[in-house]
């Protein structure tokens with residue numbers, strides 16, 4: 001078990017010494033890890049479907065392969081998030097060669113995600129979609145403000161990529177997005193949508209759902225009146241607590257439970 005997660009769980013819960021706190025699974029067998037990772041990625045798409053993050057052919061989530069980290073898994077083009085199974089996923093290398101799978105993949109998915117996976121060795125998953133609230137907020141060309149403890153997760157922890165030149169098709173644009181992201185957890189792609197990253201698939205998808213929800217909250221607050229912002233020091237402290245690896249990973253677990261209870265065909 002991850003020691004730092006255990007220590008965090010002790011700090012953040014009462015009774016964790018007596019009762020089990022859910023923790024990320026670990027594997028000795030890399031093939032079992034790969035199978036689990038693919039199922040987790042497929043579940044991530046079901047979570048996107050649950051939130052209505054689908055928009056036609058748009059949207060992609062990727063997961064670095066645990067056996068060959070120079071390759072990553074991505075959704076096949078043209079399958080609704082609600083129908084994606086682990087066996088549908090496609091593995092591609094950084095040159096665009098399809099290594100595993102039986103489907104073409106989205107050009108933008110490759111151009112953006114391959115460059116982020118290359119630029120950020122600490123990142124194992126990247127999520128991107130054109131959501132209603134993310135898209136609306138992206139048109140403002142500004143960062144999320146620290147207006148709630150949830151928004152503090154993104155405080156000084158995301159950027160705005162303010163270049164929109166059409167649908168991303170070139171690796172050079174992926175490089176620019178990766179550069180804008182830097183060492184942060186998310187980037188608002190102006191006039192486009194949101195993109196989040198995580199050490200795990202669980203974290204990237206949970207960050208995405210949270211960020212879209214924070215965009216909605218800020219749009220509502222801005223429309224209603226003048227916003228009161230959380231002070232810098234408190235925002236940083238809140239980010240350190242609510243944006244910790246354990247909490248970020250943990251935020252995905254209730255979402256996983258919902259999709260697994262509804263229809264666990266993503267495991268296939």
Ligand SMILES: [Zn+2]
Nearest residue numbers: 058059192193
């Ligand atoms: Zn896009």
